[in-house]
Amino acid sequence: MPREFPLEKTRNIGIIAHIDAGKTTTTERILFYTKKIHRIGEVHEGAATMDWMPQEQERGITITSAATTCFWQDHRINIIDTPGHVDFTAEVERSLRVLDGGVVVFDAVAGVEPQSETVWKQADKYNVPRICFVNKMDRIGADFWRTVEMIKERLGAIPLPIQIPIGRESNFKGFIDLIEQQAIIFTDDLGTTSDRTEVPTGMEAEYEQHREALIERIAETDEVLTLKYLEGEEISKEEIITALRKATISGALVPVLCGSSLKNKGVQAMLDAVITYLPSPLDIDPPTGIDPDTDQEVVREVNDSAPFSALVFKIVSDPFVGRLSYLRVYSGTLSKGASIENSTKGKTERIGRLLRMHANHREDIDEIRAGDICTAVGLRNTFTGDTLCDAQNPIILESIVFPRPVIDIAVEPKTRADQDKMAIALNKLAEEDPTFQTRTDPESGQTVISGMGELQLEVILDRLFREFKVEANVGRPQVAYRETISKPAQAQGKHVRQTGGHGQYGDVWVKAEPNERGKGFEFVNAIVGGIVPKEYIKPVE
């Protein structure tokens, strides 16, 4: 069977952001412009949504890492959802492991926020090429250039604005496209029509300055262009785009765009940039892993006829379909009904159905090929992080590394008779989420659940009640060790108390070690909004 869709026209991306920066709104606009939903507002109303768990809708946050497919300019874009809340850092981790590129959304008023730093560092760890979208340009206090400066200063990246905003706050009208050398002025509320015009009067000098800076920066990344630039030769639009695409994929430059998702401005141009600058599965390093029989490293080619390999990056219990396993396929082809090896567990699995997830429906598909993302139904012994592969050509792909839980809560069922039911339910929930653990305390005999934060455990308890009908009493949360400070620099040399109690979102977690005098702990490194495993902080002997 011929390939349904060319691999070079596939993009697996994540929308990455600090909570409240506008990820949900931006994603919704993407689904609207790609015609996956027909009316703006559907996502928040919960009709067609990436945030489909009831807890998420009630809390207005995104927890699950669902993947959804849409089309833009002849390209298939698989959007892998990444949560913005610090308690779900592990969810971000698994998404980053399987996506090929990211759109980082910033709030133009707040700029780079603590969680943006955490996620940015995680994306660095997985070498994820990025573009930035400075959202909320319509808000009072919006400042595109300050945000660009913060991306440079706080994130240590080389941001390259490829647009400059026209107006700001309630006067935000559109932008100048520095590559196309024209202004885009929006002419309707839904952002579906716009005028393409000359650079507006009064903005010529600003435009010239930034266009020149753009050409210079891009020329620096390429030897041929450097020469041309130095000799004063014209660099064509195609040359600029090709060089910028290369520099974005290598991480040398980060294109920056502006807009207002809420006011429907700039989202289409951002989608164009996803296609133009972010990599296809063919543009990234081929997948590597270990042959479990020989322990030798193996590299797979990214094509349909190579032996099959895929990484499972999420397990979800779906109320309608049952147990769903989200797969990122790296090489080869998999058909529904096929038997497949789970090389991590050493077990054979059978693929019942293959589903492609759209925002508004699920589509049954017959096969899935290299570079694509889908969900499989029918896998019984497969968990997040496992590799599925061709039994004749085994490989265990590099897996996902999850941080350890930092908060414990003792739980007991309200009704004694529910004890076994609760144990089964908690084990099931732990299967879905590798950062959630459940155990029995050997001394007290109590059931203790652990996770990355209180919100995560609250969601678990909520699901225990809703999905398994077990009501539980909970003890006081035991937080590992947490200290709130506002700036990492302040952590240097500061003593940390062993604290329990409740932290706030945006708290700073620090790595600490016993100080020389043996009286306390000293911060040696601060991780803003990140999670520090318990063993980083040791009591003084």
Ligand code: GDP
């Ligand atoms: P998320 O937490 O990153 O998913 O953020 P949401 O998309 O839920 O947005 C958070 C809040 O910011 C909501 O009240 C949105 O209506 C608002 N918002 C999102 N985009 C914009 C924007 O472009 N301009 C303004 N003024 N508000 C926005």
